[in-house]
Amino acid sequence: MKALVYHGPGNKAWEEVPDPQIIDATDVIVQVDMTTICGTDLHILKGDVPAVTEGRILGHEGVGTITEVGSAVSRLSVGDRVIISCVSSCGSCSYCQQRLPSHCLAAEGAEGVGWIFGHLIDGTQAEYVRVPFAENSLHKLPEGVSDEAGIMLSDILPTGFEIGVRNGRVKPGDVVAVIGAGPVGLSAMMTAGLYGASRVIAIDLDENRLEQAKRFGATDAVNNGEADWKDQVMAMTDGLGVDTSMEAVGIPATFTAAVDIIRPGGTVANLGVHGTSVDLPLQDLWIKDIAITTGLVSATTTPMLLKLVAQGKLKPEQFVTHRFKLDDFMDAYDTFERAAETKAMKLAISR
Numbered sequence: 001m002k003a004l005v006y007h008g009p010g011n012k013a014w015e016e017v018p019d020p021q022i023i024d025a026t027d028v029i030v031q032v033d034m035t036t037i038c039g040t041d042l043h044i045l046k047g048d049v050p051a052v053t054e055g056r057i058l059g060h061e062g063v064g065t066i067t068e069v070g071s072a073v074s075r076l077s078v079g080d081r082v083i084i085s086c087v088s089s090c091g092s093c094s095y096c097q098q099r100l101p102s103h104c105l106a107a108e109g110a111e112g113v114g115w116i117f118g119h120l121i122d123g124t125q126a127e128y129v130r131v132p133f134a135e136n137s138l139h140k141l142p143e144g145v146s147d148e149a150g151i152m153l154s155d156i157l158p159t160g161f162e163i164g165v166r167n168g169r170v171k172p173g174d175v176v177a178v179i180g181a182g183p184v185g186l187s188a189m190m191t192a193g194l195y196g197a198s199r200v201i202a203i204d205l206d207e208n209r210l211e212q213a214k215r216f217g218a219t220d221a222v223n224n225g226e227a228d229w230k231d232q233v234m235a236m237t238d239g240l241g242v243d244t245s246m247e248a249v250g251i252p253a254t255f256t257a258a259v260d261i262i263r264p265g266g267t268v269a270n271l272g273v274h275g276t277s278v279d280l281p282l283q284d285l286w287i288k289d290i291a292i293t294t295g296l297v298s299a300t301t302t303p304m305l306l307k308l309v310a311q312g313k314l315k316p317e318q319f320v321t322h323r324f325k326l327d328d329f330m331d332a333y334d335t336f337e338r339a340a341e342t343k344a345m346k347l348a349i350s351r
Contacts, residue, residue, distance in 0.1 A: 003057040003126030004329050009047030014329040017057065020122065020130035025072035028134040030064040030084060032326075034147040034350045035124045037336045038155060039182065040273060044118070048275050052119055059125030060086040060117035061154035063147045066138075073134055081141040083306070084124055085299045086155040087114040089136040096136070102296040106133075115296060124154075127326065127351070139302055142310045148348050149309050152187075152316035156346070157305055159271065159297040160187025164246045165195055166301070167293040168269030172196030174243035177233060179224070179258050181209035183319055183346050184271050185248030189217040190314060191305075201233060201242065203257070208343055215318065224257060233261050240264075246271055252278040264288045270295075319346040326351055 003017045020029055038061060044052045052058075062084040066076055076082070089101030095112070096104050104114040117123040122130070131137055141150050165188055170176055176197045178185045181204040192200050201220045202213035210221035222232050234241065241263030247255050250272025256279065258268050268290060280292075308314045321344050324332040332349050335342045 001127040002326065003122070004059065004333075006044060006052060006054065006056045006058050008054050010045060012045060012058070012333070014327070017126070020128050022068060022070050023130065024132060025070040026133050026135065027070040028066050028073055028076060028131050028138070029068040030062070030082060030129050030131055030138075031067050032062050032064045032124055032126060032129055032351070033081075034064070034151050034348055035059050035062045035326075036151055036347050036349055037125075037333060039184075041118065041125075042337065043273060043275065049119065056118065057122035057126050057129075058118040059123035060115065060119070061151055062124035062129065063141065063150045063154070064129070067128070070134070075135050076138060076140075082138040083141060083150045083153050083302070084117070084129065084131060085137050085139065085302060086117060087137070087297060087299045088116050088131075088133050089114060090133050091136040099300050100298055101136070101300070102298040113296070114298070125329065125349075139306060142306070145306070145310050146317055147350065148320050149315070149317040151348070152319050152346065153302050153306055153309065155297065155299075156183045156187045156319070157191070157314070157316050158299045158302050160184050160189075161191040161194070161305065162297050162299075162301055163271045163293075163295040164188030164248070164269050165191050167267075167295050168244040168246055169267045169291070170195040170197050170244050173198045175199040175201070175237050176244045176246065177201040177203055177242040177258075177261055178218075178246045178248055179203045179254045180248035180272065181206065181213045181218075182248060185246065186213060186216040186319070186345075187316075188246050188248060188271065189213060190316070191217075193217055194308075199236065201236060203229070203233070206340065212345070230257075230260060237263065241266060243267070244269060248272055250274045252276065259285065262288070262290050265290065267291045267293060269293050320348045321345040323348045323350070325349070
């Protein structure tokens with residue numbers, strides 16, 4: 001088969017590799033019908049994730065069809081259409097029992113990290129993929145849910161909801177600010193209404209993404225390249241600050257911005273993947289009664305979100321801006337890497 005293979009920082013190739021094989025009785029093999037590229041893949045290609053070794057097949061998002069099942073698999077069958085979750089769950093370790101599979105202790109070589117696809121084992125940017133702990137790590141796609149909708153449930157939609165909305169303690173009537181209108185930030189905006197946010201403020205430097213944010217649930221948009229952007233946000237909250245601020249970029253400046261606009265008693269929810277340290281002005285914050293949350297998605301809310309998608313309550317297929325075939329993977333990466341120029345959000349890469 002062919003796959004997108006990492007060959008060290010800045011080096012990748014779409015090339016022939018051996019087909020995946022069943023290793024454990026709980027494995028299945030999935031034919032990848034659609035996959036996509038995540039910002040995390042770009043971090044890997046920059047060398048920011050040293051656990052990813054040369055020769056690894058990248059990718060942790062996918063929708064596909066089961067072609068082979070292990071001997072211990074009884075609830076899945078050859079021919080089932082499935083969503084491949086970005087987080088694998090053994091279902092039995094202490095963290096999985098706490099519904100925190102993001103820290104699954106049984107995942108291969110993970111040492112307490114449930115994200116293994118394209119990280120510690122071969123991932124989904126390939127024609128076929130082996131899925132460990134299949135019955136806990138795959139979700140059957142209902143009739144009527146497209147591949148383009150389903151693939152957004154692999155990672156970004158549950159990430160925005162779990163790490164942004166749920167960890168951010170959003171409640172009815174709250175004013176929420178989301179800094180960073182990329183796919184994960186937009187997912188948080190899309191799902192903030194599920195918990196009753198009265199106002200969702202999108203904050204970004206890119207005017208195109210700010211305009212797009214209004215299609216994903218944002219009620220207001222603020223360009224933080226403007227000198228008075230903080231004043232604009234504070235004016236929307238009677239000068240008090242937002243109830244929840246979500247950092248969805250992963251750089252020190254946006255984390256500082258999220259802290260600067262939070263009200264006393266509010267919550268700063270960090271969604272961004274940070275590669276460097278940030279300043280935490282605890283001498284100013286200790287008296288404000290704020291909470292700061294972090295997290296890696298566990299994808300435990302995927303079944304609930306999938307029901308909402310199946311009923312047309314959420315429409316994640318609108319994230320797709322570009323479409324490619326698997327054999328055009330290198331072009332797809334070029335488009336995604338130049339997102340500011342190409343206006344790429346999520347790519348649908350199919351057979």
